[in-house]
Amino acid sequence: MSEAAGRLRVLADPGVAVSIARFHLRPLRRLAQAAGSAGLALDVTEVAPCGSTVHVRPPRLTDAPAWRRARLRNREAIEPFWVSTGRGWGSQHTDRAWAEHWLTARWGxxxxxxxxxxxxxxxxxxxxxxxxxxxxDRRGEAGIWVDAGLAEPGTALVAGRLVLAHAFGPLGLVRVAAPVSVQNERAARFAARLGFVREGTMAGYLTVGGQRRDHDLWATTVDSWRL
Known part of the structure; x- marks a missing residue:
């Protein structure tokens, strides 16, 4: 049997045809879901123990200047542990870069x-x-960064807890994980204070700061969160 004839024989199977149709229609189905869904959103405020007001909200297109200033100001603390893109730090923080991030956030x-x-x-x-x-699978992977100049005692923890409360509440997740570079001691301490537990080390997990590095896997579950 020739290759073409064999292909036609496989395609003639109704189950195969349906599977192929579903595969090619998946993008259209996602478009329809996106158009008809309010999606994931969180907009909530809480006062931290230090007295500061912490507001967690969706990103806005007009956040670009403030985002760029904060990221450039905190470069030394963020870049060594941020996923490498091959571009300079400045070129990663343009108005266009923020617009792309904003669109990705809305779409996601x-x-x-x-x-x-x-x-x-x-x-x-x-x-x-x-x-x-x-x-x-009712699980998620989290990441966070906070401007060192505004990270008053407890403000980052309040923000993290607001997101986790939403994840384990309205979103119905049962597990949230966070990969942390083994060199990022500050992030590891933060994860532990937030209730995450170190589960193990993932060798060469991500390229951050221009180098392939091991990352510890930190995670928490809905049952642990409720304790």
């Missing part, structure tokens, strides 16, 4: 795959938190 929110929020402290842009969601 509508698809139910990404919860992206801006952290404000007393009305000032102070950082970001992202939660990538695997809805079918």
């Amino acid at each position: 929110a509508r698809l139910g795959t990404l919860l992206s929020v801006v952290i404000e402290v007393d009305g000032r842009f102070a950082g970001q938190c992202e939660l990538r969601v695997e809805e079918h």
Whole structure:
């Protein structure tokens, strides 16, 4: 039997035809879901123990200047542990870069795959938190950064707890993980204070700061969160 004839024989199977049709229609189905869904969103305020007001909200297109200033100001603390892109730090923080990030956040929110929020402290842009969601498995992976100049005692913890409360509450997740570079001691301490537990080390997990580095896997579950 020739290759063409063999291919036609396989395609003639109704089950195969349906599977192929579903595969090619998946992007259209996602578009329809995005158009008809409010998506993932979080907009909540809480007062930290230090007295500062912490506001967690969706990103806005107009956040670009404040985001750029904060990221450039905190470069030494962020860049060594940030996923490498091959571009300079300045070129990663243009208005266009923020617009792309904003669009990705909106799209991910509508698809139910990404919860992206801006952290404000007393009305000032102070950082970001992202939660990538695997809805079918009810789990997520989180990442956070906070401007050192606005990270008053407890403000980052308040922001992190607000996101986790939303993840284990309205979103219905049962597990949230966070990869932390083994060199990032500050982030490890933060994860532990937030209730995450170190589960092990993932060799060469990500390229950060221009180098392939090991990352510790930190995680917490809904049952631990409720204790």
